[in-house]
Amino acid sequence: xxxxxxxxxxxxxxxxxxxxxxxxxxxxxxxxxxxxxxxxxxxxxxxxxxxxxxxxxxxxxxxxxxxxxxxxxxxxxxxxxxxxxxxxxxxxxxxxxxxxxxxxxxxxxxxxxxxxxxxxxxxxxxxxxxxxxxxxxxxxxxxxxxxxxxxxxxxxxxxxxxxxxxxxxxxxxxxxxxxxxxxxxxxxxxxxxxxxxxxxxxxxxxxxxxxxxxxxxxxxxxxxxxxxxxxxxxxxxxxxxxxxxxxxxxxxxxxxxxxxxxxxxxxxxxxxxxxxxxxxxxxxxxxxxxxxxxxxxxxxxxxxxxxxxxxxxxxxxxxxxxxxxxxxxxxxxxxxxxxxxxxxxxxxxxxxxxxxxxxxxxxxxxxxxxxxxxxxxxxxxxxxxxxxxxxxxxxxxxxxxxxxxxxxxxxxxxxxxxxxxxxxxxxxxxxxxxxxxxxxxxxxxxxxxxxxxxxxxxxxxxxxxxxxxxxxxxxxxxxxxxxxxxxxxxxxxxxxxxx
Amino acid sequence: xxxxxxxxxxxxxxxxxxxxxxxxxxxxxxxxxxxxxxxxxxxxxxxxxxxxxxxxxxxxxxxxxxxxxxxxxxxxxxxxxxxxxxxxxxxxxxxxxxxxxxxxxxxxxxx
Numbered sequence: 001x002x003x004x005x006x007x008x009x010x011x012x013x014x015x016x017x018x019x020x021x022x023x024x025x026x027x028x029x030x031x032x033x034x035x036x037x038x039x040x041x042x043x044x045x046x047x048x049x050x051x052x053x054x055x056x057x058x059x060x061x062x063x064x065x066x067x068x069x070x071x072x073x074x075x076x077x078x079x080x081x082x083x084x085x086x087x088x089x090x091x092x093x094x095x096x097x098x099x100x101x102x103x104x105x106x107x108x109x110x111x112x113x114x115x116x117x118x119x120x121x122x123x124x125x126x127x128x129x130x131x132x133x134x135x136x137x138x139x140x141x142x143x144x145x146x147x148x149x150x151x152x153x154x155x156x157x158x159x160x161x162x163x164x165x166x167x168x169x170x171x172x173x174x175x176x177x178x179x180x181x182x183x184x185x186x187x188x189x190x191x192x193x194x195x196x197x198x199x200x201x202x203x204x205x206x207x208x209x210x211x212x213x214x215x216x217x218x219x220x221x222x223x224x225x226x227x228x229x230x231x232x233x234x235x236x237x238x239x240x241x242x243x244x245x246x247x248x249x250x251x252x253x254x255x256x257x258x259x260x261x262x263x264x265x266x267x268x269x270x271x272x273x274x275x276x277x278x279x280x281x282x283x284x285x286x287x288x289x290x291x292x293x294x295x296x297x298x299x300x301x302x303x304x305x306x307x308x309x310x311x312x313x314x315x316x317x318x319x320x321x322x323x324x325x326x327x328x329x330x331x332x333x334x335x336x337x338x339x340x341x342x343x344x345x346x347x348x349x350x351x352x353x354x355x356x357x358x359x360x361x362x363x364x365x366x367x368x369x370x371x372x373x374x375x376x377x378x379x380x381x382x383x384x385x386x387x388x389x390x391x392x393x394x395x396x397x398x399x400x401x402x403x404x405x406x407x408x409x410x411x412x413x414x415x416x417x418x419x420x421x422x423x424x425x426x427x428x429x430x431x432x433x434x435x436x437x438x439x440x441x442x443x444x445x446x447x448x449x450x451x452x453x454x455x456x457x458x459x460x461x462x463x464x465x466x467x468x469x470x471x472x473x474x475x476x477x478x479x480x481x482x483x484x485x486x487x488x489x490x491x492x493x494x495x496x497x498x499x
Numbered sequence: 500x501x502x503x504x505x506x507x508x509x510x511x512x513x514x515x516x517x518x519x520x521x522x523x524x525x526x527x528x529x530x531x532x533x534x535x536x537x538x539x540x541x542x543x544x545x546x547x548x549x550x551x552x553x554x555x556x557x558x559x560x561x562x563x564x565x566x567x568x569x570x571x572x573x574x575x576x577x578x579x580x581x582x583x584x585x586x587x588x589x590x591x592x593x594x595x596x597x598x599x600x601x602x603x604x605x606x607x608x609x610x
Binding site: 017018019020021243244245246247248249250424425440460461462463464 | 524526527528529531532534535536537538539540541
């Protein structure tokens with residue numbers, strides 16, 4: 001959604017042919033306060049996209065955080081970890097990694113800067129460079145998705161949760177707050193993580209619900225469901241008009257690569273099976289006297305429930321002479337869906353304990369035969385058969401999910417989609433997904449569309465340039481107007497009703 | 500009295516050739532309909548400073564100051580202080596019709 005420009009003159013200053021750029025680059029070196037580094041910034045480049053050319057339109061919304069590269073003047077070795085005299089030395093002596101950074105850009109009105117945030121994230125890696133007459137540091141930065149990208153997590157089993165509920169739980173596990181999440185469109189019967197990457201699981205959840213998940217310029221995580229672009233003013237009303245008066249480059253491409261005759265969506269249903277062994281210890285578990293050990297037990301199947309181990313049924317606790325020591329054993333279990341962490345504590349102060357034939361029993365959640373839903377286009381635009389398969393997403397489980405996804409993908413992919421490109425002076429309030437109007441009278445183009453990709457570059461002595469990739473809205477939601485629950489009315493309330 | 504880098508100029512800049520100007524640090528591109536689009540980062544000043552009739556010792560002192568790497572403080576003939584860098588060369592040449600005296604000329608830009 002477009003950032004608010006209420007109370008600013010940004011619409012006026014952007015539209016003017018000459019404008020004063022107002023940058024602000026801040027770094028949180030100490031983890032508490034922000035330091036203005038603007039005077040050392042030589043250039044910056046920011047990329048954000050819902051559209052990955054590698055995966056094309058079928059992969060809309062999948063997987064790419066926003067990135068920024070920033071070049072700083074380092075003539076005095078301010079950013080050099082080896083420079084003990086640097087005022088930053090205490091914070092960068094071990095290198096610059098995952099340091100928070102934020103960039104705001106805008107235009108000045110009557111000498112007063114009016115800025116909007118263009119990037120929030122972390123410095124991921126610095127590259128120092130030196131040549132005659134110049135010492136610089138180039139910082140590679142990633143948005144607020146960075147902490148999630150290598151964060152492995154395990155959970156208990158979630159039942160009958162919407163995508164947004166699962167996303168909220170995973171974001172909380174990753175320490176991310178303040179997310180703005182659309183209510184998901186389906187209920188996912190079963191979900192869990194087993195030492196899996198939070199970022200990739202979040203992307204798969206979004207895809208399973210037909211939506212997109214990303215971090216915006218202000219660092220807020222957003223989940224936008226499949227109908228998001230039909231709701232909200234920023235997607236139903238053009239937020240800016242891009243024409244030949246404010247563009248120095250326009251492009252128009254037709255993507256036949258992303259045009260298909262049909263879509264196959266695979267779903268992976270699951271079912272509860274009878275009680276069975278979920279784990280069997282291969283070795284005897286030895287517990288020292290007065291001590292404890294912790295075992296991480298990877299379960300044979302995802303578990304709906306795990307039975308607390310019972311002496312005599314699930315294990316025998318003995319000493320070296322095979323005498324019983326059950327009364328001295330305390331087992332504490334933390335169950336996850338596909339693993340359990342067990343702590344064995346031996347309260348006997350002299351004798352070591354041996355836990356024999358240990359097993360965990362429980363109700364497993366098994367995978368049923370994968371089923372497929374096919375949807376085919378009646379348009380006949382592409383000759384022959386060209387099918388797009390969506391397989392391997394474990395969160396697509398129900399027929400309702402698969403059928404809705406297949407229909408939405410068919411609608412999106414059954415026509416070759418134009419992608420419009422625009423390059424011009426940066427429009428600071430535009431965000432991914434915003435609706436814009438593109439006018440190129442000479443080429444016969446007057447179309448409204450959604451921003452799929454946004455990149456911007458700036459250096460003093462050059463233009464603050466923005467480049468947009470725009471997906472025209474025509475035929476994207478071909479069955480409009482849609483009936484919206486809680487919003488639309490069956491009929492005008494003044495109409496007579498017949499019973 | 501004008502000064503550069505803390506060194507008072509032995510003489511004021513030659514009024515006939517001294518100049519100061521302003522310029523925009525900006526980028527420009529033509530839009531598709533011909534409109535000239537401009538993004539201005541800042542407005543800065545430039546100076547062209549000729550100082551004439553210096554002794555050899557004064558010339559050497561001034562050249563050494565102008566050769567200092569980094570930014571310098573320039574106090575202009577009006578008494579306003581600026582932070583500047585020397586741009587290009589600072590040249591010294593014999594003063595015409597005055598044997599044993601030197602002219603030093605240089606250019607500066609506001610940081």
